[in-house]
C-alpha cells in the first residue's frame with residue numbers, strides 16, 4: 001500500500017462551461033517527489049490551487065495528510081497552509097528587500113522567533129541552496145537561476161511537510177535546471193518533504209520524479225513510477241512524452257458549441 005500524503009478522490013472542477021477535471025483520482029506519496037505533467041492549459045496549476053484550497057472542487061475531495069482540505073475551518077486551513085511551501089510561477093521575490101529579508105519574511109509573518117534565531121535559520125536555508133554569500137544582495141543583482149534558488153530557500157523557510165513547485169525550470173538554462181533538479185531532490189530527501197512538481201519539461205521531470213501523473217483532457221491518462229511511464233506503450237502517453245502535436249491528445253483548445261454554430 002502506498003503511504004499517501006495527498007489523496008485526490010473523484011474530483012470534478014469546471015470554470016463556467018469549461019470542464020477542467022472530470023472525476024479524477026490520484027495519489028501523491030509521502031516523502032517522494034511527484035511530477036504532474038500534461039499539455040499546456042490542462043489544469044496543472046489549477047490542481048495545485050485546489051490542493052492548497054485556494055479553489056474549491058465542484059465534486060469530490062482532496063485529503064492532505066488525512067484532512068479534507070475543503071472541509072477545514074479557516075484557522076485549521078491556515079495551520080495546514082503553514083506546512084505547505086509553494087514556489088509558484090508568480091512567486092517572485094520582493095524587489096525592495098534583500099535576499100536575507102526575503103527568506104526571513106515567512107518566519108516574521110508566521111512565527112514568534114527572535115531576530116537571532118531567524119538570522120540563523122536564514123543562513124542555514126541560504127547555505128542549503130549555495131547562496132549564503134548572497135544574503136545582502138538585492139533581487140535585481142541576482143541571475144534568474146539565483147533568484148529561483150532564493151525563492152526555493154524561502155519556500156522551505158518554515159520547514160514545510162509539502163512543497164509545491166509550479167514550473168520551476170521555466171526560463172532556466174540547462175545548467176541552472178540541473179542545479180534546481182539537484183536542490184529539489186536534496187531538500188526533499190534531507191527534510192523528508194513531500195514534493196509536487198508541475199512542469200512541461202518532460203526530461204527534467206522524469207529525471208527527478210519518483211512518481212508521475214500525466215493529465216490530459218480532464219483525466220489522468222497515466223500514473224506510476226517514472227520508469228513505468230517511460231516504458232508505457234499507451235499512445236497518449238507516448239504522444240505527450242515525445243512532444244508530438246498530433247495524436248490522441250487534441251492540440252486545440254475546445255471551442256464552445258455556440259461559437260461553432262455561429263461560424264456556420
Ligand SMILES: Nc1ncnc2c1ncn2[C@@H]1O[C@H](COP(=O)(O)OP(=O)(O)OP(=O)(O)O)[C@@H](O)[C@H]1O
Pocket residue numbers: 015020038039040041042043044045046047200
Ligand atoms: N482565473 C481563471 N478563470 C477562468 N479560467 C481559468 C482561470 N485560470 C485558468 N483558467 C483556465 O483553466 C484551464 C487550466 O489552467 P491551468 O493554468 O491550471 O493549466 P496548466 O495545465 O497549469 O497550464 P500551463 O501548463 O499552460 O501553465 C485553462 O484552460 C485556463 O484557460
